Amino acid sequence: MFYWFLKFLALGPMLRVIFRPWAEGTENVPTEGPAILACNHLSYSDWLFMPLVLPRRITFVAKAEYFETPGVKGWFQKKFFSGSGQVPIDRTSGSAAAGAIATQLRLLSEGEVCGIFPEGTRSHDGRLYRGRTGVARLALEAKVPVIPVAVINTEVIAPPGKVFGKLARPGVRFGTPLDFSRYEGLQDDRFILRAITDEIMYEIMHLSGQEYEDLYxxxxxxxxxxxxxxxxxxxxxxxxxxxxxxxxxx
Incomplete structure (x- = not known):
């Protein structure tokens, strides 16, 4: 409930009025059922604008520390992150990567749509970088489609190292869902995981128009x-x- 308050009654309308985000291919996102949205990562504002153009809740995993800060500040921080579609990483899985996958598998099993940034970190120079194979493992284990997504102009609004840059109109492009059911049962094959991840990044590159760098x-x-x-x-x-x-x- 707090998510919808944040999106429609508080932050959402303000962002829409100020930035007027546009979207293409929203019909590619299913109206119900689980799916993975694999997005390029240009700015810390990506997780705000990408879900803003969709009617469905998009869930991201975040550091558990964001939800555990004590006091009044911690309470507001927890409400903000949980309300904006983020959940803490499961810490019982031994590592941050394993915890993120465990958390997302749980969410997908519950019919949620999960947002993921395969590059693992924001691009510092606007180029698209090599994807981490966690997105491929997640798609195979959860048996769900992957929808490639490209955010546009968010690095102008919030450049790396800055809180705010210039006023610009951000956009989001949603590509055709990718079905990897042909690789079912091969989630432990690193070559298959790399091939799937590269296919996803190739689609994101075409949607975003970014120069691709085959480097993490x-x-x-x-x-x-x-x-x-x-x-x-x-x-x-x-x-x-x-x-x-x-x-x-x-």
Missing amino acids: AQDAKKREREQQRAEQRARAQAESDEVWEEIRPL
Whole structure:
């Protein structure tokens, strides 16, 4: 009930009036029954705008800490995250990844629609990165369709590292549902999981128009940081050499 209050009586109308989000392919999302929405990840606002254009509740898994903060602040935080379609990760499964899958399997078995960002983290440069295979395992174990989704312009509204960027009109494209029942029983085959994930990412790439990078987003961020450090060291060395050239005896 709190979710619908948040969406229709509080946050939803405000976001619709200010940003006027548009949507394509909403008919591809089933009106009932379980499904997985696999979306690109450009901004922390993606989980707000993607569900906003659909009548159904879209559930995401989130860190358990968001629901366990004590005091008044923790109460409001818990209500906000639970009300906006997020549930805590099951911590009894040994790892965050296993806990996320266990939680989503439970939700799908209850007929829910689960939202997932296969890249695992936000893109720092607007490119689409290699997907994690959890989405494929989830689809095979739950035996549900995967609907590729692309958010557009959300990185303009909330760029990486900033709370707010520029006012822009975000969009959401929903692709044709992907059926992977032909791989039933092969959820432990890593090659099958990679093939399924790559197919999902290929569809997201076409919907979003992003440049694809066959590299995990976290690895790309790490590589960029290393390059920046190398450039800083090179500049420092060049400045040191210039100083030495000025002061060394003739």
